[in-house]
Amino acid sequence: MRVMHLVQCGPTTGGTVSHVATQVTHQIARGLKVGVVAGSDGVLTGHCREAGADVFVDPTLLPVPAAGEPGDPAALLAVGSAWRPDLVHAHLMHAGFRGAELSRAIGAPLLYTQHMYNPVDPFLQAALAMDMDFPVIAVAEFAQRVIGKFLGDAGRVHYVPNGVDVPAPAGFRLEPGAGPRVLYCGRLSPEKGADVAVLAFELMLGQVPGAELHLVGTGPDETLLRRLVSALGIAEHVRFHGSVSGALTADIGADVLLASSRGDAASLVVLEAMASGIPIVSTTVGGIPELVRHEVDGLLVAPDNPHALARAALNVLAREDRGAAMADRARDRHRELFMAGRMVERTCAVYETVTR
Known part of the structure; x- marks a missing residue:
């Protein structure tokens, strides 16, 4: 054919x-x-x-x-x-x-x-x-x-x-820092909600002052996000990595993924995180609840709610065993269905x- x-x-x-x-x-x-x-x-x-x-x-x-x-x-x-x-x-x-x-x-x-x-x-x-x-x-x-x-x-x-295939090891890895590494991966555009991830991260810093937010992706909102980061006074804690093909692997070194989208059909970023064993905090938009079961494979929150996103991410970081267990179940679910x-x-x- x-x-x-x-x-x-x-x-x-x-x-x-x-x-x-x-x-x-x-x-x-x-x-x-x-x-x-x-x-x-x-x-x-x-x-x-x-x-x-x-x-x-x-x-x-x-x-x-x-x-x-x-x-x-x-x-x-x-x-x-x-x-x-x-x-x-x-x-x-x-x-x-x-x-x-x-x-x-x-x-x-x-x-x-x-x-x-x-x-x-x-x-x-x-x-x-x-x-x-x-x-x-x-x-x-x-x-x-x-x-x-x-x-x-x-x-x-x-x-x-x-x-998605199980992502092969790549050369991209987040540098270790003084605290947890929080990851956003996706297009920097309004519907993907990277601004919500930034606002949630600023709220998280009060409890994890050494944390770093890593933004992987490009898009029309990059200038806006840089200005938001600067206005919040958190520039020293945020890294913009640009577009990195194949970034989401088990070796990336992320402690939690913030999938803060305002709209998604069936997020490949979430699927790649599932396949890679990265703990997931995501929004309940589109088909994402079909991928991640709340409190089973990850944590789900309402969209456009930085406080809820921050609370869920802090919950994952505070209870590493729970985050790891959900990530393991997500990996199994990926192998079975996706x-x-x-x-x-x-x-x-x-x-x-x-x-x-």
Whole structure:
């Protein structure tokens, strides 16, 4: 089978980038011929070339193409016509719109994966309005329910939970300090709630004065977060590490992860922390409660509540045995339900139904 992934992505890493990179690696290992069209050159294209995929770059898959690189809308149709996929698999809504065009032009079926925390996006709204009939993959059960109800056809929506491999040891490790190492890993953008993690950490310092907060990621809120850190007077306790591919491993040396998101479908950061045995404090948004069971695999709090986040993190740090026990159960849960191979197997089963 020849599968062409269309991916709305920038040059850095992120949830969708990690998801597609994992799918591509495993699909090639299973004998599929894989092509990848990415919105920009960067982490995803490098990984996919190394894995043996045919890789193309098309800026028209981006919400806002880079300055001077608007792209040619006809180029994707030419690439698709020449590559001749059996299936077009689009990821995120801008890729969905372009994937629908390509699907019509070359007569290959379209499959759409909805990765976002708001399951009904403009592409799905347009699909309903224009009576476009294609299957959808939802990465969380709540998203499967919402999309199925919106489309009026639950049978079109396949639940394929996100999965990750056990992260391999990497060179990135947090430097030991005088106190616990608190980790935030993810995009620095409003929906990910890094500001909530900073505010919670400032509250924590009263009880763990030697603690350090490590922010791993980049995004539009970085300047805002630096100003927030400075205004709170905690700059000496906070480290900005930028984008680090493969940062979340068992060797990173974090004492607790703050997953302070305001919206997530099925967080790959949380899954990687589960796989790596890092104690997790997360918000109860989207599909995260489907991954982490409160007081079993980690602690869950309401979103946008720095005080609750701080209390939960302090609870984990004060009772290391409890944090370790929850982390061990989370690791077991990952192995049972959320391994990458399981995700790819279920995705390929959907491929078979779509191309049959």
